Amino acid sequence: xxxxxLVLGTGGTVASSVKKGEYGLAPTYTVNEILNFVPGLEKxxxxxxxxxxxxxxxxxxxxxxNMQPEYILQVARRTYRAYKDENARGVVIFHGTDTMExxxxxxxxxLLYKKIPVVLTGSMKPPDDDPTxxxxxxxxxxxxASIGCxxxxxxxxxxxxxxxxxxxxxxxxxxxxxxxxxPQFGMFVDDEPYFSDHGIKALNDYAKxxxxxxxxxxxxxxDKVHLLExxxxxxxxxxxxFFSEGYLGLIxxxxxxxxxxNQPQYKSLIPKIKRWSDERLIGLVSEAFTxxxxxxxxxxx
Numbered sequence: 001x002x003x004x005x006l007v008l009g010t011g012g013t014v015a016s017s018v019k020k021g022e023y024g025l026a027p028t029y030t031v032n033e034i035l036n037f038v039p040g041l042e043k044x045x046x047x048x049x050x051x052x053x054x055x056x057x058x059x060x061x062x063x064x065x066n067m068q069p070e071y072i073l074q075v076a077r078r079t080y081r082a083y084k085d086e087n088a089r090g091v092v093i094f095h096g097t098d099t100m101e102x103x104x105x106x107x108x109x110x111l112l113y114k115k116i117p118v119v120l121t122g123s124m125k126p127p128d129d130d131p132t133x134x135x136x137x138x139x140x141x142x143x144x145a146s147i148g149c150x151x152x153x154x155x156x157x158x159x160x161x162x163x164x165x166x167x168x169x170x171x172x173x174x175x176x177x178x179x180x181x182x183p184q185f186g187m188f189v190d191d192e193p194y195f196s197d198h199g200i201k202a203l204n205d206y207a208k209x210x211x212x213x214x215x216x217x218x219x220x221x222x223d224k225v226h227l228l229e230x231x232x233x234x235x236x237x238x239x240x241x242f243f244s245e246g247y248l249g250l251i252x253x254x255x256x257x258x259x260x261x262n263q264p265q266y267k268s269l270i271p272k273i274k275r276w277s278d279e280r281l282i283g284l285v286s287e288a289f290t291x292x293x294x295x296x297x298x299x300x301x
Contacts, residue, residue, distance in 0.1 A: 003089035003146045005045035006082040007031055008052050008075060011061035012096025014123040014134050025126065027061035034094060037127040038135045038142075045089075045146040052078035064096025064103070064122075069221045072103050076110040080217040083116050090117040090145030094138075097122050097168055097176060100154060104163035108152045110221075113213040118152045119145045120163065124174050133157065133174045140188045147193065149203050150210075153185070160185040160193060162202075167289060180289050225249040229287070230269075234261065239272040249281035258284050258293035 009031030016025040031049045041047060051059045053071045082088035095103055104120050121141035123134035141155040152163030157175040165182040185199035224247050242250055254260055262268040273282055286293050
């Protein structure tokens with residue numbers, strides 16, 4: 001019997017129709033209607049479906065631009081239930097591409113010690129377009145989910161990427177995602193998955209590391225954390241603003257390897273960071289896709 005796989009629909013281009021509405025593409029297809037564009041999936045997996053996002057008591061589809069933290073938490077809860085109560089071998093999530101990387105990262109940390117694959121996919125073209133990348137991406141995602149590799153993944157344009165490392169690098173090309181600061185797990189070739197040596201090792205290490213832990217749901221989130229991207233001329237008082245508005249944390253996307261403006265003195269962010277660091281969480285990341293924050297420069301200390 002084929003492995004049991006839950007497919008969740010949230011919206012995005014993969015749920016849209018090429019027959020544009022008055023204002024352009026918007027999610028219109030249900031998850032079952034999307035699956036009808038990909039014949040033969042029943043030979044790969046025993047698929048059952050759900051639409052997990054509920055707003056005001058009604059099931060809704062959203063463009064990924066409108067994906068909210070509470071929505072992706074509903075997806076995490078539904079995924080956990082599939083593992084805990086329904087004996088699912090894997091979960092596939094249809095999602096818009098614009099914030100797919102954010103949702104993949106959220107699910108990486110909301111679902112701890114995963115024992116099943118949680119696979120996000122979507123498309124750059126609607127499933128009824130000609131040509132479309134939807135059918136291939138869906139086929140690969142379902143096939144990968146049926147294998148049973150533990151973890152969160154983005155499967156897109158033949159690539160198999162760790163969910164916490166995926167980055168959308170192009171707004172409308174089919175080959176839109178890359179693995180950042182972490183080797184890609186593998187590729188689909190002739191519709192079959194092939195893993196790199198690093199991918200095999202990483203999957204085995206993950207399974208061994210958490211083999212004695214039960215999968216957990218971290219059921220909660222906070223929207224009181226802000227990502228502050230630096231720009232030349234930024235005023236230090238902006239840090240006071242966010243914390244005075246009740247934010248509990250601030251992640252600063254700094255220049256280069258972690259540069260924080262410190263000259264002239266009246267433009268320096270350092271006094272404000274020191275002022276708040278004992279009371280609030282302040283993190284530092286680089287604006288660059290690759291590399292890491294260092295302390296090689298005076299402005300990074």
